[in-house]
Amino acid sequence: xxxxxxxxxxxxxxxxxxxxWLAESPDDTMLVAGGTDVLPNMKRRQQVPGTLIAxxxxxxxxxxxxxxxxxxxxxxxxxxxxxxxxxIGAGVxxxxxxxxxxxxxxxxxxxxxxxxxxxxxLRNMGTLGGNLCLDTxxxxxxxxxxxxxxxxxxxxxxxxxxWVATSSPRCLAVSSTDTAPMLQALGARVRxxxxxxxxxxxxxxxxxxxxxxxxxRRRDEVLADVTVPDQTGWRSTYWKLRRRGSFDFPVAAVAxxxxxxxxxxxxxxxxxAGAVASRPLGAPKAEALLLGQSLTxxxxxxxxxxxxxxxxxMDNTDFELVWRKRMITTxxxxxxxEIRGDDMRATRQRLARQLV
Ligand SMILES: Cc1cc2nc3c(=O)[nH]c(=O)nc-3n(C[C@H](O)[C@H](O)[C@H](O)COP(=O)(O)OP(=O)(O)OC[C@H]3O[C@@H](n4cnc5c(N)ncnc54)[C@H](O)[C@@H]3O)c2cc1C
Ligand code: SF4
Numbered sequence: 001x002x003x004x005x006x007x008x009x010x011x012x013x014x015x016x017x018x019x020x021w022l023a024e025s026p027d028d029t030m031l032v033a034g035g036t037d038v039l040p041n042m043k044r045r046q047q048v049p050g051t052l053i054a055x056x057x058x059x060x061x062x063x064x065x066x067x068x069x070x071x072x073x074x075x076x077x078x079x080x081x082x083x084x085x086x087x088i089g090a091g092v093x094x095x096x097x098x099x100x101x102x103x104x105x106x107x108x109x110x111x112x113x114x115x116x117x118x119x120x121x122l123r124n125m126g127t128l129g130g131n132l133c134l135d136t137x138x139x140x141x142x143x144x145x146x147x148x149x150x151x152x153x154x155x156x157x158x159x160x161x162x163w164v165a166t167s168s169p170r171c172l173a174v175s176s177t178d179t180a181p182m183l184q185a186l187g188a189r190v191r192x193x194x195x196x197x198x199x200x201x202x203x204x205x206x207x208x209x210x211x212x213x214x215x216x217r218r219r220d221e222v223l224a225d226v227t228v229p230d231q232t233g234w235r236s237t238y239w240k241l242r243r244r245g246s247f248d249f250p251v252a253a254v255a256x257x258x259x260x261x262x263x264x265x266x267x268x269x270x271x272x273a274g275a276v277a278s279r280p281l282g283a284p285k286a287e288a289l290l291l292g293q294s295l296t297x298x299x300x301x302x303x304x305x306x307x308x309x310x311x312x313x314m315d316n317t318d319f320e321l322v323w324r325k326r327m328i329t330t331x332x333x334x335x336x337x338e339i340r341g342d343d344m345r346a347t348r349q350r351l352a353r354q355l356v
């Protein structure tokens with residue numbers, strides 16, 4: 001049985017208290033929300049903070065607020081609401097998120113991404129903030145301490161070499177969060193709070209393509225909430241490849257959000273590839289191919305190929321990497337067909353069994 005290392009546990013009651021405590025020693029302190037990522041990592045000694053600050057009882061982080069007056073849900077409605085948009089507290093569990101009627105109907109892509117995270121049990125504990133800050137993953141890193149010691153440690157923890165690409169100066173661990181690519185495609189923003197104040201970043205700017213330093217969040221900052229802009233007129237969808245139809249992390253994914261005019265021409269579009277680099281990757285060339293066009297099979301094929309071009313999977317997660325890269329074309333095609341209005345339910349079921 002793997003045991004947790006010794007650590008100090010602190011349970012603040014307000015966001016202000018959490019930020020002040022985090023500022024005391026940010027390099028030796030980690031935040032814990034649902035704990036479904038950080039606690040297994042601590043058991044494997046991938047992360048060994050001296051102090052854990054628990055966010056679970058912070059009421060300020062557990063609400064979903066919409067731009068409509070009085071329309072908010074969750075245990076508390078203390079979040080400021082965005083004009084026409086939706087503000088989701090970082091402490092909202094994924095289970096709460098996918099049950100929320102407003103999210104289900106107005107941000108279907110986010111619902112699809114969140115409902116495909118892990119299992120119902122893990123979604124009951126796992127939060128949106130924890131999902132966005134999820135550690136990057138790698139076959140050579142997500143192992144017990146003894147396993148990693150036996151082959152000698154790697155750059156990301158305790159070592160000096162990358163076992164995936166031995167000449168690489170940086171870690172190539174994979175961004176494996178399901179909600180981040182979708183929130184990036186939705187043009188969402190995050191609010192980061194520290195003892196020094198608050199700042200906002202787009203979700204696109206929250207991530208860096210570096211397996212060790214994958215977040216632009218400072219270590220003394222708490223991710224407080226996520227604002228999804230008004231989705232009126234937008235369609236969104238999320239397509240994910242994983243070995244089992246439930247439970248597993250993504251090993252390739254495509255998130256798409258688009259606004260079409262009455263004649264079906266693309267007015268705005270964002271396409272983001274997930275799990276094929278150390279951060280979610282935007283696909284500006286693919287987007288340019290679609291702007292002002294109708295979503296014909298030919299346009300979709302050209303755009304899907306442009307998403308394929310940016311994907312840089314490495315041999316450090318499940319499935320063979322050339323096939324994973326090829327599947328990006330399939331996922332992008334499916335996403336754009338769903339945006340077009342095709343009924344993709346049967347294809348989704350076949351994808352869950354890798355039959356597409
Ligand atoms: C078997 C298994 C399968 C899984 N499958 C998937 C999957 O398919 N897709 C997927 O995306 N994830 C998956 N996960 C990972 C995890 O369950 C989810 O990502 C979950 O949403 C993490 O949320 P949490 O609240 O438990 O995070 P925690 O474990 O509490 O925290 C995760 C990280 O985020 C930081 N953090 C948490 N909250 C904040 C905050 N408010 N501000 C700043 N930093 C914060 C923590 O310090 C830590 O570094 C899986 C996990 C397991 C064990
Ligand atoms: S990509 Fe390289 S450095 Fe990063 S976790 Fe894997 S083996 Fe370690």
